[in-house]
Amino acid sequence: MTSAAPMTAAEYWDKYKPHRGEHPQQRPAADRFDWTGVPDDAGPGAELLGRPKTALDLGPAEGENAARLARMGVEVTAVDFSPVQVERARGFWADLPNLTFVHAEVCAYLDREPREFDAVYSTWGAVWFTDPDDLFPRVRRSLAPGGVFGFSHRELATGHYGAQPMSGKWLEGRESELTVYRRQYSAQQWADILKRYGFTNIAARVLPHPAPAALGTLLVTAQTAC
Numbered sequence: 001m002t003s004a005a006p007m008t009a010a011e012y013w014d015k016y017k018p019h020r021g022e023h024p025q026q027r028p029a030a031d032r033f034d035w036t037g038v039p040d041d042a043g044p045g046a047e048l049l050g051r052p053k054t055a056l057d058l059g060p061a062e063g064e065n066a067a068r069l070a071r072m073g074v075e076v077t078a079v080d081f082s083p084v085q086v087e088r089a090r091g092f093w094a095d096l097p098n099l100t101f102v103h104a105e106v107c108a109y110l111d112r113e114p115r116e117f118d119a120v121y122s123t124w125g126a127v128w129f130t131d132p133d134d135l136f137p138r139v140r141r142s143l144a145p146g147g148v149f150g151f152s153h154r155e156l157a158t159g160h161y162g163a164q165p166m167s168g169k170w171l172e173g174r175e176s177e178l179t180v181y182r183r184q185y186s187a188q189q190w191a192d193i194l195k196r197y198g199f200t201n202i203a204a205r206v207l208p209h210p211a212p213a214a215l216g217t218l219l220v221t222a223q224t225a226c
Contacts, residue, residue: 027092028067030064033046034123035217048148054074054075055069057078057122058151059122059126060085067096076099107134117143119143119147119150120143121148128182149221150219151219151220156186157184187218187220190204201221
């Protein structure tokens with residue numbers, strides 16, 4: 001018997017990277033900060049975030065990038081609105097005292113969180129799936145002066161701009177009861193949106209995939225004014 005199709009966006013992400021097998025799931029290695037999701041990628045790492053003392057991860061899923069930063073001495077808060085992903089990540093990284101996983105929708109979390117962070121980032125996470133007009137002003141308010149905002153997602157398919165419907169292979173062919181949208185913009189479009197919300201030192205580029213036929217990773221960093 002197959003399980004019911006997800007009815008909410010959180011339920012959709014509950015099904016991401018499902019664990020199969022009789023033995024407990026092994027946690028990720030978290031031996032590098034990964035923007036691309038490409039195994040053994042030699043691209044940029046945590047240095048793009050500067051030297052933060054505090055960081056906020058938007059949509060961490062299994063939490064490997066958050067754990068990598070925590071192992072480097074950064075105090076990390078990671079926010080995900082899938083309770084399944086949050087509980088899995090908490091189990092993986094319970095030994096890291098400076099890493100906290102929070103179950104919340106990112107805009108709602110930013111509305112109630114008074115702290116400022118030295119870095120806010122999202123690697124194929126919530127930035128890809130949240131309206132930037134809702135998210136970006138909140139991120140800017142939550143960044144300390146001179147703080148870094150970094151995010152990555154799959155390279156834009158030509159001509160597919162704005163909110164694009166998507167499906168997930170983890171749904172195993174079932175039709176979803178809802179439509180989940182990812183926000184697809186070119187490097188220049190992302191830069192223009194960031195400028196509109198007062199970010200500076202914007203760098204947006206595509207990191208090619210090692211497989212010639214595969215789409216690369218669009219990587220964007222920006223800062224708040226000092």
